[in-house]
Amino acid sequence: MAERAAAELLYGYQKRWVRDRARFKIGKWARQIGKTFSTTLEIVDDCFEAWARKKKTRWVILSRGERQAKEAIDEGVVLHCKAYKLAIEDVLATDYRVVRGDGTEVAYKQLEVTLPYGTRITALPANPDTARGFSANAMLDEFAFHADSRKIWGALFPVISKGWKLRVVSTPNGKGNKFYELMTDQKLDGVWSRHEVDIYQAVREGCPRNIEELRAGLNDEELWAQEYELKWLDEASAWLPFDLIDGVEDDKAGRPEHYSGGPCFVGEDIGVRRNLYVLWVLEQVGDVYWTREVIARSGIKFAEIDAIRDGVFGRYRVARDCIDQTGMGEKVVEDAQALYGSSRVEGVLFTAPNKLVLATSGKERFEDRKLRIPLGDRDLRADLHKLKRVMGPTGAPRFVAEDDERGHADRAWACFLALNAAGKRVPIEFEALGAERAGHQLADFLE
Secondary structure (H helix, E strand, O other): OHHHHHHOOOOHHHHHHHHOOOOEEEEEEOOOOOHHHHHHHHHHHHHHHHHHOOOOOEEEEEEOOHHHHHHHHHHHHHHHHHHHOOOOOEEEEEEEEEEOOOOOEEEEEEEEEEOHHHOEEEEEEOOHHHHOOOOOEEEEEOHHHOOOHHHHHHHHOOOOOOOOOEEEEEOOOOOOOHHHHHHHOHHHEOOEEEEEEOHHHHHHOOOOOOHHHHHHHHOOHHHHHHHOOOOOOOOOOEOOOHHHHHHOEEOOOOOHHHOOOOEEEEEEEOOOOOOOEEEEEEEEEOOEEEEEEEEEEOOOOHHHHHHHHHHHHHHOEEEEEEEEOOOOHHHHHHHHHHHHOOOOEEEEOOOHHHHHHHHHHHHHHHHOOOEEEEOOOHHHHHHHHOOEEEEOOOOOEEEEOOOEOOEOOHHHHHHHHHHHHHOOOOOOOOOOOOHHHHHHHHHHHHO
């Protein structure tokens, strides 16, 4: 088989994966050790075998987002096809349109590679709509991070029931998802071929990674345990579990160029010495709040905070800004209200009752998915996830978070403050300031 020659270039754990032809195969692999590369190699090898028999086959890759789907095609499928000298007839980017039960039509970006004899490999973002639309062999890439993993599973599995193969690969992402169940359910022993490769095994078998350097650079033992040592972390104490965070991530969030001119709401968590200063901008689009910018700075000066805010008020139609008024925030709030008015700027004292209200209402937006945050921002995800609710000695709840260079849940509080601002809308007139005019306005204020 052609795979045997290609596999000679792989590490041991990759060879075992590619050569395992079980119908149902699942892999729990550490980050960046070649799981997508290896699985797309198996897919292309399967297509090569179909070509040799003058037959056609069909594969669908369901990825976490549009960017990941494109990477699976560009850095996996196309690369392997060239190595196999398997002629690619076409690579086409199109919209995959789905008409839902209520009659609404939605479109998803898909990439499709066409090979001889009608063989096709399609990659697109994973969701219940796309999962049910194909009859094909399927690959679920980073399945633990797919929003609605159980709905995707329910839509996909009947599609492959007619003898198609299924490949599932991911790093762990807590216990609240279908990937965890597939890897741990003892009733599935013998049904699924399971592969596990942590960073230590990968390095032993030849993967060129510097474990000490990676661990020191990551500087987060919880993330290291999950993403490199493959530990199933207990999500019970996390205020925002990863499945909630995954459910509101979107490729288009966090990009100022997508601002559509709607009313915006700002939250500012103040930190000028040890902790981060974070400013979070939300735009209301219908009943959903889209993140347009998240600005995080360490060791910042008060004048820089004012300059950042001035730029945001110049770029967006800011209806309200909620600022952490605790401690050093007193001056920040006073100065901002002097410039923009108390009707648009509100100080919020971080008392225990206020933090409970902020965190509770903020979590509700994650739960009802009325919020969109940037996709795949590791620092942001870690900072949102580290906030924990514990019971104090008197029985009253309080919120705690580990403090490290990535933050002290500062981004979480800035997000909650922005959502709080959105609950108190104040219509305003808006005119975007040019950079020169905004600079003059700030200079006049500082004088």
